[in-house]
Amino acid sequence: MSQRHAFPSKAFQNALLRWYDHHARTLPWRAVPGQTPNPYHVWLSEIMLQQTTVAAVGPYFQKFTQIWPNVHALAKANPERVMKEWAGLGYYARARNLIACAQQITQEYGGVFPQEELDLLKLRGVGPYTAAAIAAIAFNKQAVVIDGNIERVTARLFRIQKPLPSSKPLIRHHAMDLFKNIKRSGDFAQSLMDLGATICTPQNPKCSECPVKNFCEAFEKGDAALYPLKNKKKKIPVREGKVFWLTKNKQLVCEVREKDRMLGGMLGLPTTDWDLKHDASDVNRDAFKAIDTGLSITHTFSHFKLILKIYAAQVKVLPKKNMKFIPIHDILDSGLPSLFQKVARKMITS
Numbered sequence: 001m002s003q004r005h006a007f008p009s010k011a012f013q014n015a016l017l018r019w020y021d022h023h024a025r026t027l028p029w030r031a032v033p034g035q036t037p038n039p040y041h042v043w044l045s046e047i048m049l050q051q052t053t054v055a056a057v058g059p060y061f062q063k064f065t066q067i068w069p070n071v072h073a074l075a076k077a078n079p080e081r082v083m084k085e086w087a088g089l090g091y092y093a094r095a096r097n098l099i100a101c102a103q104q105i106t107q108e109y110g111g112v113f114p115q116e117e118l119d120l121l122k123l124r125g126v127g128p129y130t131a132a133a134i135a136a137i138a139f140n141k142q143a144v145v146i147d148g149n150i151e152r153v154t155a156r157l158f159r160i161q162k163p164l165p166s167s168k169p170l171i172r173h174h175a176m177d178l179f180k181n182i183k184r185s186g187d188f189a190q191s192l193m194d195l196g197a198t199i200c201t202p203q204n205p206k207c208s209e210c211p212v213k214n215f216c217e218a219f220e221k222g223d224a225a226l227y228p229l230k231n232k233k234k235k236i237p238v239r240e241g242k243v244f245w246l247t248k249n250k251q252l253v254c255e256v257r258e259k260d261r262m263l264g265g266m267l268g269l270p271t272t273d274w275d276l277k278h279d280a281s282d283v284n285r286d287a288f289k290a291i292d293t294g295l296s297i298t299h300t301f302s303h304f305k306l307i308l309k310i311y312a313a314q315v316k317v318l319p320k321k322n323m324k325f326i327p328i329h330d331i332l333d334s335g336l337p338s339l340f341q342k343v344a345r346k347m348i349t350s
């Protein structure tokens, strides 16, 4: 296929949809053929899938839809419970936005999801990708949906020579050809996602099994695995901080983190200010008179790596108002985010 000719959108769409009709993945949030998609399920899954894999999201999606089966129920949810059930999925701003968005839909839209991309974009926590995905998948509206899988498939189909992320506008330009005048918009977006997840995989793409190999420039050249080209990753900085394991008998001091901090609103263990560039509160926190256990954990966030050294002390009373005691044997089920789960596991097992 040469880029000099107009891309045969219709033939490409037909080939991919024929394949999808036989090979679509079964996913808990996905409507089966003949079923009307549930916008609440589509929205919830798309928010959960941001920065998270399909395998990790599955159990969370099942749990959320059991506890809060529709947008009205989620709008009335106790925020602490939502944060607790979200624990482990990461990127906690998504959970806070989830409740705000559910409330927005019940209060401003009478509990009915808007269908148009521009209206969806006004919802809390819904960015351009998510708005396009909901419009296409839940409402079969024409929208150009580009997630990580579709980005990779497009870069290979057109053998895009610019590296990511600067190639994003060019990828969108070509993706518009893929989606041109598409009728089964939701199925088509999902067929591209499934192709990327199962055949056009990041490593070792299975080009010989690919239903659209005849449209693919990278297949023609035999160099699919090289794409998408990427700029070399910058090394992320390392930060250090202290975390405090403060106990009274068999109870542990936990705190609800301040809303405007990283992991805001989540339950955590007391720490120094590792989320600020300058860890400024060592002086105050050292008032715990905790001793260095010699243990530490490492956790990688998107923009820095954190090493937390674990300090321990016994206390008589709760040191601050936002703190509470939790029995140590309940700590791993109490909704701690992964960072603090690592600390708890280390202390319990060592």
Ligand code: SF4
Pocket (backbone or CB within 6 Å): 153, 156, 157, 199, 200, 201, 205, 206, 207, 208, 210, 211, 212, 213, 216, 217, 218, 219, 224
């Ligand atoms: S032929 Fe290979 S590179 Fe091209 S879309 Fe199919 S799996 Fe991807």
